[in-house]
Amino acid sequence: MTDRQTGLIAALDTRDPTQAERWAHAVTPHASVIKLGLEFAYAAGFGAVARLAAGRALFLDLKLHDIPNTVGAAVGSLASLKPAMLTIHASGGSAMVAAASAARNDAFATTARPLLLAVTVLTSLDDAALAETGVAGGARAQVLRLAELALRNGADGLVCSARELEALRREFGESPVLVTPGIRPAGAAAGDQKRVMTPGEARRAGADWIVVGRPITGADDPAAAAAAIAAELTS
Ligand SMILES: O=C(O)c1cc(=O)[nH]c(=O)n1[C@@H]1O[C@H](COP(=O)(O)O)[C@@H](O)[C@H]1O
Numbered sequence: 001m002t003d004r005q006t007g008l009i010a011a012l013d014t015r016d017p018t019q020a021e022r023w024a025h026a027v028t029p030h031a032s033v034i035k036l037g038l039e040f041a042y043a044a045g046f047g048a049v050a051r052l053a054a055g056r057a058l059f060l061d062l063k064l065h066d067i068p069n070t071v072g073a074a075v076g077s078l079a080s081l082k083p084a085m086l087t088i089h090a091s092g093g094s095a096m097v098a099a100a101s102a103a104r105n106d107a108f109a110t111t112a113r114p115l116l117l118a119v120t121v122l123t124s125l126d127d128a129a130l131a132e133t134g135v136a137g138g139a140r141a142q143v144l145r146l147a148e149l150a151l152r153n154g155a156d157g158l159v160c161s162a163r164e165l166e167a168l169r170r171e172f173g174e175s176p177v178l179v180t181p182g183i184r185p186a187g188a189a190a191g192d193q194k195r196v197m198t199p200g201e202a203r204r205a206g207a208d209w210i211v212v213g214r215p216i217t218g219a220d221d222p223a224a225a226a227a228a229i230a231a232e233l234t235s
Pocket residue numbers: 011013037061063087119121122123124159160181182183191193211212213214215
């Protein structure tokens with residue numbers, strides 16, 4: 001049991017800026033951060049990202065994964081969007097994470113630096129799917145391996161499933177920011193997510209933030225769904 005405060009990030013996965021704005025309004029004040037990712041940015045463009053982010057805390061989830069020079073330059077290109085959080089893939093390797101971290105430090109004022117979050121093993125992968133990619137030994141071991149790599153090279157935190165939280169806290173302590181998607185309230189459909197936990201379980205296991213998309217955006221009443229999840233984080 002932990003007395004940590006766990007916040008809610010709402011993943012607004014849509015191509016439609018009007019829909020995203022409606023959801024962003026509905027999840028306020030239950031979710032203190034909105035997440036915009038590949039679907040929204042590719043379809044609606046970065047101007048729409050900037051408009052939606054105005055006056056809100058933005059988790060810009062582009063999961064950068066390329067050679068170090070390209071990723072570093074891309075991080076610099078995102079500075080005008082003033083995100084609160086940015087994602088890269090830890091599996092891009094030490095030099096890539098270090099380039100992202102250096103670019104983040106260069107491109108953003110000290111007071112406006114986004115948290116650099118390294119995605120470890122996607123929550124849609126189970127051990128068998130991971131083995132297909134050539135990674136033997138299971139998701140937990142790989143998450144711990146990539147966590148060490150990412151934190152050593154300047155990441156502030158990690159994206160992982162809630163199932164790895166206790167092992168990560170044991171290994172790396174309280175300071176890394178741990179962000180967990182793959183969250184499903186009891187009874188909700190898992191969909192493509194494989195390593196799932198409920199909001200309450202994630203909080204008790206040590207999450208700083210949970211990321212929730214479809215259980216909110218697919219609900220008949222997204223505001224009520226967000227309120228119920230936020231309540232589970234404080235009960
Ligand atoms: O980086 C992420 O946010 C992320 C990492 C991961 O391992 N799994 C994962 O689901 N996500 C994102 O978290 C959100 C989860 O959405 P739902 O499955 O609809 O709750 C999506 O926007 C994903 O892109």
